[in-house]
Amino acid sequence: MTEPIDADAGRAPGRPEPAHDPLGGSTGVPAGRGASDAPPLIELRGISKTYGSGAVAFQALKGISLTVRAGEFIAVMGPSGSGKSTAMNVLGCLDTPSGGEYLFRGVHVEQLDRDQRALLRRAHLGFVFQGFNLLARTSAQENVELPLLYRGEPAAARHAAAERTLAAVGLQGFGHHTPAELSGGQQQRVAIARALVSGPTVLLADEPTGNLDSARSHEIMQLLWHINHEQGLTVLMVTHEPDMAAYARRVVHFRDGRIERDELNPHPAALVAAAAAVAPVVGA
Numbered sequence: 001m002t003e004p005i006d007a008d009a010g011r012a013p014g015r016p017e018p019a020h021d022p023l024g025g026s027t028g029v030p031a032g033r034g035a036s037d038a039p040p041l042i043e044l045r046g047i048s049k050t051y052g053s054g055a056v057a058f059q060a061l062k063g064i065s066l067t068v069r070a071g072e073f074i075a076v077m078g079p080s081g082s083g084k085s086t087a088m089n090v091l092g093c094l095d096t097p098s099g100g101e102y103l104f105r106g107v108h109v110e111q112l113d114r115d116q117r118a119l120l121r122r123a124h125l126g127f128v129f130q131g132f133n134l135l136a137r138t139s140a141q142e143n144v145e146l147p148l149l150y151r152g153e154p155a156a157a158r159h160a161a162a163e164r165t166l167a168a169v170g171l172q173g174f175g176h177h178t179p180a181e182l183s184g185g186q187q188q189r190v191a192i193a194r195a196l197v198s199g200p201t202v203l204l205a206d207e208p209t210g211n212l213d214s215a216r217s218h219e220i221m222q223l224l225w226h227i228n229h230e231q232g233l234t235v236l237m238v239t240h241e242p243d244m245a246a247y248a249r250r251v252v253h254f255r256d257g258r259i260e261r262d263e264l265n266p267h268p269a270a271l272v273a274a275a276a277a278v279a280p281v282v283g284a
């Protein structure tokens, strides 16, 4: 997946971006936890994507249709080359589809221009990557403040929000550490805090546990599950690990540029673990 932090990297820090949200709505977390009667937050209708043209044209997405409701936690799985990253790039407003419709809260994203898509991205989308993508010689606190710096928020508000968000991901007191002074799991927590600090509507995570050992991976998934479950934040996550997909309430399987299966997981792993933890007490 192209990494969108780069999309902002060239912008002068501190330069306020237009306060304008192309959706004209709030950037807050919508109510609801993926209830089937919640209005669609995202709708992909027959999305196609062709790379190249003529004899070398390659159709990476062959008509993807997907409805995401506010508060859902969806894992996207599928073999390498099946179109997962392409779909995430379209969802993340980093790439435009060749055909079909993409609606975000009813707004036709495929009709927005580049600047409007960038605004939508900054106002509504948070990104987490396999490789964390933190600025190396920059403290955790400053990394988390970055999206607010781009928004032109005053220093005191930035500091307070970053501190609060670092605490929310379990990193209270780690604000002055640089990435090199943090474990992989801690670095991913900083990256999650950076994605959350601006109050996104959707968190897009591309293999967020791909660089972590099993124990750290489960900790990160517990955190994402908690953020989804407690705050109602919509989460879309690409993973190739069934253990990690098991935390999601819904799993969408890609194959050859199409959605092959779309299934509900009635027993997300975090709930199973929580039930197991209370079972002895219940049985006592």
Ligand code: ADP
Pocket: 051, 052, 058, 059, 060, 078, 079, 080, 081, 082, 083, 084, 085, 086, 087
């Ligand atoms: P996945 O994330 O499931 O591994 P991708 O979405 O990255 O799959 O890729 C889907 C297909 O599109 C692959 O065959 C890949 O080689 C091709 N593809 C991806 N990006 C490009 C590109 N920029 N130019 C040409 N082909 C591409």
